[in-house]
Amino acid sequence: MEEMKKELADVIRAYHQKGWSPATSTNYSFRLDENPQVIIVSKSGIDKSVFSAADFMEVDLLGKALPAYEGIRASAETLIHCKLYQLFPEMRCIVHSHSIYSVLQSMTNQNEVELSGYEVLKGFEGIKTHDTTAQVPIFDNTQDMPAFAEVLEREKNRLTVPAFIMRQHGTYAWGRNLFEAKRHLETAEYLFEVDWKYKGY
Amino acid sequence: MEEMKKELADVIRAYHQKGWSPATSTNYSFRLDENPQVIIVSKSGIDKSVFSAADFMEVDLLGKALPAYEGIRASAETLIHCKLYQLFPEMRCIVHSHSIYSVLQSMTNQNEVELSGYEVLKGFEGIKTHDTTAQVPIFDNTQDMPAFAEVLEREKNRLTVPAFIMRQHGTYAWGRNLFEAKRHLETAEYLFEVDWKYKGY
Amino acid sequence: MEEMKKELADVIRAYHQKGWSPATSTNYSFRLDENPQVIIVSKSGIDKSVFSAADFMEVDLLGKALPAYEGIRASAETLIHCKLYQLFPEMRCIVHSHSIYSVLQSMTNQNEVELSGYEVLKGFEGIKTHDTTAQVPIFDNTQDMPAFAEVLEREKNRLTVPAFIMRQHGTYAWGRNLFEAKRHLETAEYLFEVDWKYKGY
């Protein structure tokens, strides 16, 4: 577990360098195959430029802090992680960004970002050719996390790629391990940027 | 105090890397709870790519160098720091940027940058939801710092978030500690960029 | 060979930092003068942020893994490398990017990117003055690599500079050594960006 914390913390700092998490924003989590009932999630309010392995805490599948972490605040958005792990039981890692191009896409598209013909679409698990169209769904932002978790459950069929956008907020992506979650987020963010620049041409 | 100098110097170099302080531009300060009568401020004319803990000096609340630092030039803008600490006595740290998007926003907006609906607005202390509008005020630039300090005092009621823009110059932000000042500046700069790109779409 | 693997791995990670290879995308190769029958090529599916000298494998000129690497998957695009080494026998290194500006250029130009009057054109081997026009050809993307290799052979006369674009995919560039291949790719990417921004003005 310590190795995995260190690896994810390295990724978190690298993403901060890209501008994906100004100051304390965004949150991340993983689960281990040995004990998928426990979610290891980033603590709330940590500056992502200095995030370290010590800045994780453990919660149960409902987002409640385990006894060893009682009194420490998990991000309010922990409930999003809980719901995603419930909807996709094989998933082991969830990553998040507040990237500028994700936000911009959500301000000029209503329901989804439609992406066609890009080679990098193959970065999404299951896509084998550029000659396809993927839809990354956009959900309205809210501060009511239980309500948002319900939206995710109700509209699960829109999650046809392993990523979605919260409007004017950012991107969530997930995978069966950190490697895959990372690939999915980087794929989404790359496509949001190139597609935004193309449409603004 | 040495620890705090080192931490702020690290932030200054990281902000230079982002392009927020070409060459010797920008200035920064902090105060310690033990002795808030003393402002520890960046010396004038230091290249921010190599700014170190040794590049701070101490001034009093009127901006006058303490005896140990007599003859060393503080930035002319030290008076802005003095006035902000006077207006907001609980503040302990002030940071500054010459970011391109701050300058651009000030060239296309007259009195303020109005920011609505962004999740990252919650980076400003006191804002608890994206479903709000914040105004970051813009003041005309001047080389007459006493006059500018008076403007800040007279228009204090416009400082509804912990940041403002000097036109074609850059952003000032502050907080009760470095952590908070940093969060406020990064929040403002992120929002200026995304909002600029959205409006130019 | 170990030295060369290390050098190219360093370049691969630096290019990842530039955003040219989100997650596991892109591929790279080199050959040694001592044994140009062997192509040392990046293994498939490696995250480019952590690519190391251990992440290369060896294939023959038809792209078949050498016995020591049997069972390890080379990138499907290895066939592009094989064809380029066949068409340009003096070449020793091939580099690739999925840069955003390469993709954008290929979405707004049909057959080629035409670049005129830039000093940096001299980065392409054989060009001695800015006062010239170069055409970087664009080929349609495909997942059928044998077919694409045939296209390259048939249209070799369009390869008047040591680089081409695959549409909505990225740039390939090559040289007589890593130093030259690197120069050609960086030259192409720089020109694609400046030219894109100029045309969008």
Next chain:
Amino acid sequence: MEEMKKELADVIRAYHQKGWSPATSTNYSFRLDENPQVIIVSKSGIDKSVFSAADFMEVDLLGKALPAYEGIRASAETLIHCKLYQLFPEMRCIVHSHSIYSVLQSMTNQNEVELSGYEVLKGFEGIKTHDTTAQVPIFDNTQDMPAFAEVLEREKNRLTVPAFIMRQHGTYAWGRNLFEAKRHLETAEYLFEVDWKYKGY
């Protein structure tokens, strides 16, 4: 001299990181007060991502290699350095960039880039207020360096700030030491970028 070589080499690599010198492009020089008859200039054809103190050579005021460096090629543009040191005898350091915004400005302006009202204008030696207008002259690019040196001499009166642009090529800036030359180049590049983005709004 070794210390100064190391410092300038550090700056060269940092500027490469900013994208100001793709591959082997750009060139740099300095002179020492002890012996201003000797120009220490970057060797031709060195990849700027790995430029080190060993990659300088020495030439006389006409650009001829000193005996210890005979047979090593200085950049053709060394003659520009020679002419600038002749025109401004107090200058000790010249830096250069191929930045994208310098090139873009030169493609949309004929004779000069006019910059008004920016605080960062104060980065140019002698400018004390933002409330001014500076003109950075643009000269047509050429491969005929003796001819270009004559143009510089003939039009010296246009060099009212310590920087100029060669069209579709890049920026030269200079100063009485590395610190000042660096400040002048970073000032120019920052202003070119913000001004370009403002005009394209």
